[in-house]
Structures are given as structure tokens and as C-alpha cells.
Amino acid sequence: MSLKTDIDELIASYNGQIAICMYDTNKLIYSHQEHTQVPAASLIKLAILATQLNRDEDLNQVIQISQTPQVDGAGVLKLLNQSEWSMSDLLGLMIADSDNYAANVMIDHLTMASVNLWLEQNGYKETSLQRRLMDTNARDHGQENLTSAFEAVRLFRELMNRYLLPQKWFLNQQFRGKLPLAMDETATDVKIYNKTGEGPLIDHDVARFSKHQHDIDVAVLTWNSADRLAAISVLAKIGRLVYTSL
Template sequence: MSLQTEVDQLIAPYKNLVSICMYDTDELVYSHHSHQQMPAASLIKLAILATELERNEDLSQLIKVKETPAVGGAGVLKLMAQSEWSLADLLALMISVSDNYAANAVIDHLTMQVVNQWLAVNHYQETSLQRRLMDVEAKVSGHENLTSAFEALRLFRGLMAHYPKSTQWFLNQQFRGKLPLLMDETATDVAIYNKTGEGPLIDHDVARFSKKGHYIDVAVLTQGFTNRLTAISLMAQIGQLVYRSL
């Protein structure tokens, strides 16, 4: 049975809740609602990272994070007393521990306008940055960060291809409880690079599974699962199928 058929069977009961895009190296091999916009959650950090790295700034420059309001959710920066951090450290925290405070500091450094200009210039039509992370007031007023499975995977693949430094941040991602869930402790023969996102009724993951020079990239975005364990289990099973197909 092909990988595509197996994924079809897995998602059959949840087709309206799931978007998927999958590449085997450079060949698009699976797509399901891949251009459907969804709240991006932390996947918007891929757009922030791509915008920043393309500017070729000095990543050793210090950023005064105290000028950005601290926020909750994922991350450790809010717990630290240090008031200045290198731009490289903020980007590493934004990806490897999905640090919302670090992400907001980078947004303030760049401005939302610059991120959205970069997205427009690079022909991203389904991805936009409309608010800082964890900005509840902005969300209530209708400002939502958006992306799709296709564009989230395009961002991720671009970063993996053009910015080697970022690959280490994805490889050392601390949130492994979705696509890589069923193989983290035992799959020593495969390297997994990923970035997750989550929010109310939202669970996303974008990942590369790489084994002996062969890699498969996959984005799975979900919205509307009332039982979150069902969404996570589905993503973990998709990840396992991808791993077995390598």
C-alpha cells in the first residue's frame, strides 16, 4: 500500500479538519486542502525567521528585549533577568522552544509591515502577520495570523535550503509531541527537523524526516478537533508512516 493511500485512510474520518502538504525531496506527492487558510499559531514564526535571515543582518547585535512586553505561553525568555540578547539567540529561542516573547521582540525589531512586505514580495498569498504572539486583545478585535499547509511547508523548505544555521534550531526543536511523537526515542537512523504550532482547537506541525540522504517534508495543520488527543494521535501516525516510507 502506498504512503498516499495510507494517509488517505488515516484522515478519512477527519477530512474537513485537516490540511496536508507533502514533498518527497522536490516532488509534491500529497496534498489535501493544502491551500486552506488557518490560524497560523506558532507557524507564523517561520515567516518571521525567513524575513529576518534574508536581511543579512549582524545576528550578534544585541536587542533590548525589555522594550517588548513580556507574554506567556511557550518559551523561557520571560523567566530570564538578562535585558539584552543577541538576535541569533532570540531566533534560536523562537524556533527551538517556540518562545513567544522572543518572537515578539523580533517582530518589534523588524516591524509587522516589513514581515508582510517580505511575504508579498515573495508571493505568499495565504500567510500574513496581523498581531504579536499572545496578543489576546488584537485577536478578539479580529486580527489573526494566518497560513496554509502549502505555504508553511514552502517557508520551512526555503529555510532548510538556504539558511544552514536555522537547520540546527529545527533539529533541536524541543516540541516533538506531534509528527515525530512515535519515533523520538528509538529512531536513531533518522534526523527529524520540525516546528509546531498550537492554540484553541488548533494543532500544527511542519517537519522533515531525513534518512541516508533521502528526505520527506510534510506539513499537517488541524483545526476543530474537540478531542486534542485525537488530533495529536493522527499527526503521530502520519509521522510514523512517513518514517516507514523512507
């Protein structure tokens, strides 16, 4: 069976909402609800990173983080005593460790308006930054960060293809329990670069599977699943199908 047929059969039995967008090099090879706008969770960090790298600032410059309130959720920055960090370190923590505090420091450095302006100027119509990470009060008042599978994979591909530095952060991603789950630590013949997102009833992942200079890029976004294990399972199975197709 073909990769498309295998994924069609897999998602047909999935009891939840799912969106997928997949490229083989530069060719779109699979899509499903790819323009559906959903809560971005930590995938919004891709937009923050792209905005910052596009500014061509000195990433070695030091940023004082104490003026940004600490937040819960993923990340280690809040556990450390150091109050000044290089921008490069903050961006690396934001991606490889999905650090919410580091993301909020970068939002304060850039401003939300500048992130949304970059998205608008670069043709992103389904992605927007409306609140800081872990700001549940803003979320409860209808302010939500949004993206789609189409734009999530577009952001990821732009970062992977334009800049060398983020590649090591994606390759050393600490959250590997979704698309790479079924072959991580065992499939030594493939490199998997990825960035996850999760929240209430939300599990996302965007990744590049690279084997012998053959790349497949895929974004899988899931939402409204009452069974999180089922959502993670379908992500892992899609990842496995991509791997076996390389």
C-alpha cells in the same frame, strides 16, 4: 499499500479539519486542503525568521528586550533576568523553544509591515502576520495570523534549504509531541527537523524526515477538533507513516 493510500485512510476517520502538503525532495507527493487558510499559531514564526535572515543583518548584534512587553505561553525568555540578547539567541529561542516573547521582540525589531512585505514580495498569498503572539485582544477583534499547509511547508523548506543556522534549531526542537511523536528517541536512523504550532482547537506541525540523504518534507495543520488527543494522534500516525516510507 502506498503512503498516499495509508494517509487517505487515516484522515478519512479523523473527526476534525486537516490540511496536508508533502514533498519527496522536490516532488509534491501528497496534498489535501493545502491552500486552506487557517490560524497559523506558532508557524507564523517561520515567516518572522525568513524575513530576518533575508535581511542579512549581523546576527551577533545585541537587542535590548525590555521595551517589548512580556507574554505568556511557550518560552523561557520571560523567566530570565538578562535584558540584552544577541539576535541569534533570540531567533534560536523563537524556533527551538517556540518562545513567544522572543518572537514579539523580533516583530518589534522588524515591524509587522516588513514581515508582510517580504511575504508579499516572495509570492506568499496565504500567510500574513496581523498581531503579536499571545495578543488575545487583537485576536478577539478579528486580527489573526494566518497560513496554509502549502505555504507553511514552503517557508520551512526555504529556511532548511537556504540557511545552515536554522537547521540546528529545527533539529533540536523542544516540542516533539506531534509528527515525531511515534518514533522520537527510538528511531536513531532518521533525523527529524520540525516546528509546531498550537492554540485553541489548533495543532500544527511542519517537519523534514531525513534518512540516508532521502528527505520528505511535510506540513500537517489541524483545526476545529473537539478532541485534542485525536488531533495529536493523527499527526503522530502521519509522522510514523512518513518514517516507514523512507
